[in-house]
Amino acid sequence: xxxxxxxxxxxxxxxxxxxxxxxxxxxxxxxxxxxxxxxxxxxxxxxxxxxxxxxxxxxxxxxxxxxxxxxxxxxxxxxxxxxxxxxxxxxxxxxxxxxxxxxxxxxxxxxxxxxxxxxxxxxxxxxxxxxxxxxxxxxxxxxxxxxxxxxxxxxxxxxxxxxxxxxxxxxxxxxxxxxxxxxxxxxxxxxxxxxxxxxxxxxxxxxxxxxxxxxxxxxxxxxxxxxxxxxxxxxxxxxxxxxxxxxxxxxxxxxxxxxxxxxxxxxxxxxxxxx
Amino acid sequence: xxxxxxxxxxxxxxxxxxxxxxxxxxxxxxxxxxxxxxxxxxxxxxxxxxxxxxxxxxxxxxxxxxxxxxxxxxxxxxxxxxxxxxxxxxxxxxxxxxxxxxxxxxxxxxxxxxxxxxxxxxxxxxxxxxxxxxxxxxxxxxxxxxxxxxxxxxxxxxxxxxxxxxxxxxxxxxxxxxxxxxxxxxxxxxxxxxxxxxxxxxxxxxxxxxxxxxxxxxxxxxxxxxxxxxxxxxxxxxxxxxxxxxxxxxxxxxxxxxxxxxxxxxxxxxxxxxxxxxxxxxxxxxxxxxxxxxxxxxx
Numbered sequence: 001x002x003x004x005x006x007x008x009x010x011x012x013x014x015x016x017x018x019x020x021x022x023x024x025x026x027x028x029x030x031x032x033x034x035x036x037x038x039x040x041x042x043x044x045x046x047x048x049x050x051x052x053x054x055x056x057x058x059x060x061x062x063x064x065x066x067x068x069x070x071x072x073x074x075x076x077x078x079x080x081x082x083x084x085x086x087x088x089x090x091x092x093x094x095x096x097x098x099x100x101x102x103x104x105x106x107x108x109x110x111x112x113x114x115x116x117x118x119x120x121x122x123x124x125x126x127x128x129x130x131x132x133x134x135x136x137x138x139x140x141x142x143x144x145x146x147x148x149x150x151x152x153x154x155x156x157x158x159x160x161x162x163x164x165x166x167x168x169x170x171x172x173x174x175x176x177x178x179x180x181x182x183x184x185x186x187x188x189x190x191x192x193x194x195x196x197x198x199x200x201x202x203x204x205x206x207x208x209x210x211x212x213x214x215x216x217x218x219x220x221x222x223x224x225x226x227x228x229x230x231x232x233x234x235x236x237x238x239x240x241x242x243x244x245x246x247x248x249x250x251x252x253x254x255x256x257x258x259x260x261x262x263x264x265x266x267x268x269x270x271x272x273x274x275x
Numbered sequence: 276x277x278x279x280x281x282x283x284x285x286x287x288x289x290x291x292x293x294x295x296x297x298x299x300x301x302x303x304x305x306x307x308x309x310x311x312x313x314x315x316x317x318x319x320x321x322x323x324x325x326x327x328x329x330x331x332x333x334x335x336x337x338x339x340x341x342x343x344x345x346x347x348x349x350x351x352x353x354x355x356x357x358x359x360x361x362x363x364x365x366x367x368x369x370x371x372x373x374x375x376x377x378x379x380x381x382x383x384x385x386x387x388x389x390x391x392x393x394x395x396x397x398x399x400x401x402x403x404x405x406x407x408x409x410x411x412x413x414x415x416x417x418x419x420x421x422x423x424x425x426x427x428x429x430x431x432x433x434x435x436x437x438x439x440x441x442x443x444x445x446x447x448x449x450x451x452x453x454x455x456x457x458x459x460x461x462x463x464x465x466x467x468x469x470x471x472x473x474x475x476x477x478x479x480x481x482x483x484x485x486x487x488x489x490x491x492x493x494x495x496x497x498x499x500x501x502x503x504x505x506x507x508x509x510x511x512x513x514x515x516x517x518x519x520x521x522x523x524x525x526x527x528x529x530x531x532x533x534x535x536x537x538x539x540x541x542x543x544x545x546x547x548x549x550x551x552x553x554x555x556x557x558x559x560x561x562x563x564x565x566x567x568x569x570x571x572x573x574x
Binding site for chain 2: 006009013020023025026027028030034045046047050091094096097098101106109116117118119121122123125128130131147150151155174179181184208209212216226228230231233241244245251252255258259260266267271
């Protein structure tokens with residue numbers, strides 16, 4: 001009887017399955033096409049070829065001959081990793097501080113900091129550009145990371161998650177003679193691994209994908225990032241689609257790997273601050 | 276014992292530690308966000324370039340100039356068009372998908388979720404370029420339409436104002452629906468499944484439970500995703516720059532894109548660009564405020 005019941009339920013779900021299959025196809029297809037186009041010549045791509053071809057190395061060689069691919073990949077990794085490490089350190093300490101030592105003044109300060117979420121990037125772009133060129137911070141890692149390492153979103157995420165951290169542990173550690181900094185690094189840090197993983201994934205993705213800010217301060221071709229490099233590929237009169245998609249593929253591989261390996265953490269990172 | 280020697284009690288030490296912990300992050304936000312915002316307002320009152328920046332006569336002349344700037348007004352119109360059409364489509368689709376995927380009887384849930392979520396793994400520049408290529412005159416969409424004999428020859432989607440806007444909207448929906456769905460899924464997981472069972476026993480159909488249970492219980496999440504989408508849409512940049520390059524003839528240019536062009540592409544005019552950027556800030560703030568208010572009073 002239950003079997004009959006469940007087959008009836010499944011039958012009733014058929015429209016749902018059809019809808020979900022269509023949506024899934026639309027979601028995945030452009031990415032499949034990107035990978036497939038990276039292996040085809042521009043002519044084949046324009047003719048509407050969907051199947052993968054054998055011209056990947058040709059596209060790849062054209063790309064490396066025209067653009068400093070390895071340099072941009074290296075830069076993007078360097079900027080994104082340094083941003084992630086520094087951002088996690090600064091924001092987790094702050095989130096912990098706001099939650100564990102909270103009082104009226106800290107709560108007020110926190111709600112003021114949240115207002116920074118509403119400040120658009122283009123509004124701070126000009127003053128930051130002026131500040132950074134005066135301080136000779138153009139074309140360097142420090143210039144890239146400084147505006148990104150402290151965000152209200154990340155502080156909020158760590159603050160929210162620090163709520164689950166038992167205050168008893170802190171008290172016990174104090175009695176054992178650990179100072180406040182030691183408590184943070186020896187007690188909080190190890191127990192909050194999953195929060196750190198989620199925060200790391202989301203920060204890395206944001207840093208890797210950022211475009212406006214690097215476009216403003218990376219004026220030198222040697223410091224360009226992957227998104228900037230692939231955007232350069234459409235500046236000519238004729239677009240080589242095979243080569244373009246080859247570049248897009250290289251720009252997407254790191255974030256796709258992170259997505260598939262750490263999808264759970266990525267989803268947690270996105271929603272992390274709103275639990 | 277050692278700690279008491281320095282003349283600071285443990286409690287005072289803890290207090291000091293608390294403030295010390297949040298100082299670096301607070302300082303960075305003040306220096307990298309609040310201070311530049313104030314500077315942006317001051318710059319918006321100035322004209323000239325480089326070291327020759329001086330206050331404008333009359334002081335709000337940059338703001339007056341905006342009102343007569345046809346491209347800027349067009350960019351406001353475009354941005355709000357994206358906001359009014361794309362955001363509702365995307366959010367409704369996202370809630371609907373979350374509701375469907377939250378069904379306990381559904382099989383391959385994980386696979387469907389991964390597929391819908393996958394577009395979030397691509398960078399904004401990447402997907403803008405993918406859609407640019409798909410919708411190019413010699414792109415895949417055109418080849419399919421020609422093969423199906425719907426079109427005789429390739430249609431220039433990105434060369435026509437109306438269709439270029441539609442392509443941007445399609446691309447935005449593609450990229451961000453899964454992202455918003457994740458919020459709703461995690462919100463739905465907080466709703467007891469028994470609530471739905473009870474509704475089913477009471478004879479409520481899928482449509483009724485959706486409007487009667489899902490939407491009201493997700494309200495805080497919906498408001499939050501709405502604010503985030505408004506904020507994101509008003510700041511649209513990567514898509515406008517890379518998908519359509521703002522064209523044809525500024526038909527799809529967004530506010531942020533125009534501000535950027537005013538700073539770094541056309542004859543640089545930091546004062547005027549800052550005035551426009553400051554207006555974007557005011558818009559974001561007002562819309563977020565209205566949203567929060569609406570969310571509050573309905574309870």
